[in-house]
Amino acid sequence: MLAEPFNWHPGMWNMLIVAMCLAFLGCLQAQELQGHVSIILLGATGDLAKKYLWQGLFQLYLDEAGRGHSFSFHGAALTAPRQGQELMAKALESLSCPKDMAPSHCAEHKDQFLQLSQYRQLKTAEDYQALNKDIEAQLQHTGLREAGRIFYFSVPPFAYEDIARNINSSCRPGPGAWLRVVLEKPFGHDHFSARQLATELGTFFQEEEMYRVDHYLGKQAVAQILPFRDQNRKALDGLWNRHHVERVEIIMKETVDAEGRTGFYEEYGVIRDVLQNHLTEVLTLVAMELPHNVSSAEAVLRHKLQVFQALRGLQRGSAIVGQYQSYSEQVRRELQKPDSFHSLTPTFAAVLVHIDNLRWEGVPFILMSGKALDERVGYARILFKNQACCVQSEKHWAAAQSQCLPRQLVFHIGHGDLGSPAVLVSRNLFRPSLPSSWKEMEGPPGLRLFGSPLSDYYAYSPVQERDAHSVLLSHIFHGRKDFFITTENLLASWDFWTPLLESLAHKAPRLYPGGAENGRLLDFEFSSGRLFFSQQQPEQLVPGPGPAPMPSDFQVLRAKYRESPLVSAWSEELISKLANDIEATAVRAVRRFGQFHLALSGGSSPVALFQQLATAHYGFPWAHTHLWLVDERCVPLSDPESNFQGLQAHLLQHVRIPYYNIHPMPVHLQQRLCAEEDQGAQIYAREISALVANSSFDLVLLGMGADGHTASLFPQSPTGLDGEQLVVLTTSPSQPHRRMSLSLPLINRAKKVAVLVMGRMKREITTLVSRVGHEPKKWPISGVLPHSGQLVWYMDYDAFLG
Ligand code: BG6
Numbered sequence: 027m028l029a030e031p032f033n034w035h036p037g038m039w040n041m042l043i044v045a046m047c048l049a050f051l052g053c054l055q056a057q058e059l060q061g062h063v064s065i066i067l068l069g070a071t072g073d074l075a076k077k078y079l080w081q082g083l084f085q086l087y088l089d090e091a092g093r094g095h096s097f098s099f100h101g102a103a104l105t106a107p108r109q110g111q112e113l114m115a116k117a118l119e120s121l122s123c124p125k126d127m128a129p130s131h132c133a134e135h136k137d138q139f140l141q142l143s144q145y146r147q148l149k150t151a152e153d154y155q156a157l158n159k160d161i162e163a164q165l166q167h168t169g170l171r172e173a174g175r176i177f178y179f180s181v182p183p184f185a186y187e188d189i190a191r192n193i194n195s196s197c198r199p200g201p202g203a204w205l206r207v208v209l210e211k212p213f214g215h216d217h218f219s220a221r222q223l224a225t226e227l228g229t230f231f232q233e234e235e236m237y238r239v240d241h242y243l244g245k246q247a248v249a250q251i252l253p254f255r256d257q258n259r260k261a262l263d264g265l266w267n268r269h270h271v272e273r274v275e276i277i278m279k280e281t282v283d284a285e286g287r288t289g290f291y292e293e294y295g296v297i298r299d300v301l302q303n304h305l306t307e308v309l310t311l312v313a314m315e316l317p318h319n320v321s322s323a324e325a326v327l328r329h330k331l332q333v334f335q336a337l338r339g340l341q342r343g344s345a346i347v348g349q350y351q352s353y354s355e356q357v358r359r360e361l362q363k364p365d366s367f368h369s370l371t372p373t374f375a376a377v378l379v380h381i382d383n384l385r386w387e388g389v390p391f392i393l394m395s396g397k398a399l400d401e402r403v404g405y406a407r408i409l410f411k412n413q414a415c416c417v418q419s420e421k422h423w424a425a426a427q428s429q430c431l432p433r434q435l436v437f438h439i440g441h442g443d444l445g446s447p448a449v450l451v452s453r454n455l456f457r458p459s460l461p462s463s464w465k466e467m468e469g470p471p472g473l474r475l476f477g478s479p480l481s482d483y484y485a486y487s488p489v490q491e492r493d494a495h496s497v498l499l500s501h502i503f504h505g506r507k508d509f510f511i512t513t514e515n516l517l518a519s520w521d522f523w524t525p526l527l528e529s530l531a532h533k534a535p536r537l538y539p540g541g542a543e544n545g546r547l548l549d550f551e552f553s554s555g556r557l558f559f560s561q562q563q564p565e566q567l568v569p570g571p572g573p574a575p576m577p578s579d580f581q582v583l584r585a586k587y588r589e590s591p592l593v594s595a596w597s598e599e600l601i602s603k604l605a606n607d608i609e610a611t612a613v614r615a616v617r618r619f620g621q622f623h624l625a626l627s628g629g630s631s632p633v634a635l636f637q638q639l640a641t642a643h644y645g646f647p648w649a650h651t652h653l654w655l656v657d658e659r660c661v662p663l664s665d666p667e668s669n670f671q672g673l674q675a676h677l678l679q680h681v682r683i684p685y686y687n688i689h690p691m692p693v694h695l696q697q698r699l700c701a702e703e704d705q706g707a708q709i710y711a712r713e714i715s716a717l718v719a720n721s722s723f724d725l726v727l728l729g730m731g732a733d734g735h736t737a738s739l740f741p742q743s744p745t746g747l748d749g750e751q752l753v754v755l756t757t758s759p760s761q762p763h764r765r766m767s768l769s770l771p772l773i774n775r776a777k778k779v780a781v782l783v784m785g786r787m788k789r790e791i792t793t794l795v796s797r798v799g800h801e802p803k804k805w806p807i808s809g810v811l812p813h814s815g816q817l818v819w820y821m822d823y824d825a826f827l828g
Contacts, residue, residue, distance in 0.1 A: 060094035061173025064161050069180030070101030071113035082496035084121045102148040111145040154192035174204035194230040208237045217520040224513045237502050238511035242304035244494030247437045247447040251311040256320040261456035267385045272411045276305045278395040278404040288360045295371040300395040302523045308406050323508035334518035338380040340526040343556035348374035349535035350398035372535045373397045378557045398540035403442030408435045426453035426482050450483040460486050555641040590817040597822040604820045605638040609646050615724040616647040623718045625654040625726045628669025631784045640680035648683040657738035658691035660700035660764035691766045700764045711752035723776040730783045734805030738765035747802045770809045777815040788825040
């Protein structure tokens with residue numbers, strides 16, 4: 027169906043051209059002409075457009091029209107022209123001018139803007155072709171050069187594909203002009219769906235054409251983080267690190283609940299809605315290495331990405347979740363669910379994040395957000411360690427300057443008792459420098475913030491408050507990609523959050539009444555990498571969402587598997603038990619022999635174990651531990667596929683183990699990988715014989731593959747299953763094919779062998795192997811039986827019970 031031509035009847039057409047010419051003349055007077063920009067707002071009559079986008083576009087027009095650009099604004103939606111025009115006119119009624127603009131000026135600008143803004147129905151491919159034709163015709167009539175086109179998708183994601191296809195096929199500007207498409211969240215639901223959506227969009231648009239909005243990046247206090255760090259480099263350089271920062275809190279509290287949008291909220295919950303995007307973005311700005319040039323979009327984006335690479339994986343214990351009491355009832359009502367329905371969607375979450383790099387190692391970053399809380403406020407607070415001792419009594423402390431008072435820096439995003447964006451710096455830290463668009467502020471007398479009176483801070487607020495969307499529209503117009511979420515950034519963020527979301531999927535959130543009545547119910551604490559509510563779970567306020575079994579409801583099960591001891595539990599408990607057993611073995615070995623020789627497998631199962639050893643085992647005798655590899659892929663040690671890399675990332679960099687006690691497998695010699703002639707396997711065997719008494723490891727940690735392989739000993743392997751060789755080269759059915767592995771005879775010399783088996787994927791092989799005899803050719807794991815040592819199986823319930 028063709029677009030109704032009502033908005034392009036000759037009268038309107040002429041008016042538009044006159045308006046464009048007037049604006050154009052104004053521009054010519056102001057500056058040389060920069061070209062014409064068409065802005066197409068899809069979803070022009072929707073909520074976001076009404077609340078923020080039209081106002082933002084008007085502001086853009088006010089800011090830029092005088093600098094040489096000319097504009098036309100096309101409000102678009104599926105609604106038929108007449109009705110759409112009416113709705114859009116309503117949305118445009120409430121446009122306002124900056125406070126300092128004279129009313130007559132304001133009326134004039136508004137009038138011009140309204141004349142440049144037309145509604146059009148965009149529904150079919152023909153509608154898009156007609157839009158393109160109209161833009162081209164306008165340009166021809168006015169003789170203007172086209173600078174570019176902005177398509178703002180203020181529509182639900184299911185509509186993206188269709189719109190994207192139409193824009194790509196019929197609305198691209200000619201050569202020399204840019205195309206920018208602006209996308210609003212949600213950008214997927216997890217890593218998989220985000221990747222799918224990104225791939226789909228990638229078939230229509232280039233990366234540089236896409237502007238994914240996170241409106242928090244447009245909030246003035248958030249946008250000030252990097253410039254502030256840059257302008258105050260001298261003062262912050264020595265402070266912005268683990269030696270001085272006690273912790274970082276990134277908080278967004280809301281008083282509203284999810285009523286009216288439970289359809290969306292039920293699918294997303296607070297972690298996807300706020301933590302994965304807004305709070306993570308703030309975290310990256312605080313934590314990233316500061317580029318030399320903070321206005322280089324490329325450098326900022328690159329440094330942000332590096333933060334994601336250094337984030338320590340989250341575990342179930344890294345988060346606590348809650349749900350306001352009336353939420354389930356609202357869902358039942360709005361989504362017509364039966365009375366028995368109880369939602370598990372969290373409306374409150376706090377997550378403890380660690381960044382494993384030299385700057386931030388050990389500093390807790392706490393991300394927290396929730397609906398139906400006692401106040402609306404957002405901030406990023408950097409609390410510094412207090413390493414001062416004041417000798418004089420407290421009454422002599424210079425109120426604002428004593429080094430014994432709290433020292434903090436707060437990027438106050440908005441609301442709260444301050445009621446505006448602000449940057450607060452404790453006076454005992456340093457006097458900050460801010461750009462002239464920020465001014466020193468005074469709050470209401472007696473106001474206390476973050477434990478100190480406001481007078482203890484240097485406090486700044488923006489001279490002119492601006493809405494986030496309006497800030498971002500300006501950045502889109504200027505092509506500032508660093509204020510938007512790139513595909514890489516988006517996927518890195520989902521990569522980080524998805525495992526936690528999966529692990530919380532069945533966790534019952536703590537119910538809270540909402541508002542001030544929450545009292546201390548949601549207060550939480552953290553230690554050893556875990557977060558927990560400060561108070562015990564009280565009686566459920568309403569019947570809870572079913573008695574979902576919790577790991578703690580189960581005892582660790584002890585039994586036999588293949589006639590050897592079996593330890594079985596939910597994965598978290600299993601890992602903790604295994605880590606304790608390893609520590610106990612290590613302590614015993616060091617006490618008796620002065621050394622502990624531990625051979626570790628790679629792959630995904632031991633990652634949680636490494637993390638547990640790294641974060642919760644302070645009594646581990648690392649200084650006397652030698653670490654060996656059970657097997658290795660024939661890739662460079664720095665390759666992400668390398669088992670050593672996993673060990674390095676999740677364990678080695680967190681513990682104090684002497685370098686000469688670490689024994690990676692020599693898979694990379696003479697700049698080639700696992701070449702027989704280089705004799706890497708023999709070299710490793712000699713090293714073991716030289717350092718490990720009787721070549722008998724104190725403990726070997728193995729896994730079991732779904733095909734029955736263990737270490738890198740695969741079914742039918744011609745080497746390593748028997749014979750004299752201690753270390754062998756083998757071939758894996760999956761890539762990378764070449765491997766180096768300890769042989770079964772060497773493994774069986776160990777004093778203790780622990781086999782860790784986790785996950786539902788292992789269910790079948792676990793059953794099968796429980797029934798087979800000693801058949802290492804078919805199932806190498808069945809050949810594991812230490813001659814004089816002990817074999818213990820560690821299986822989680824998923825692997826063992828299915
Ligand atoms: C949105 C979330 O992205 O941010 C909402 O979807 C939340 O749930 C909102 O209320 C908060 O934004 P602001 O700008 O009000 O802090």
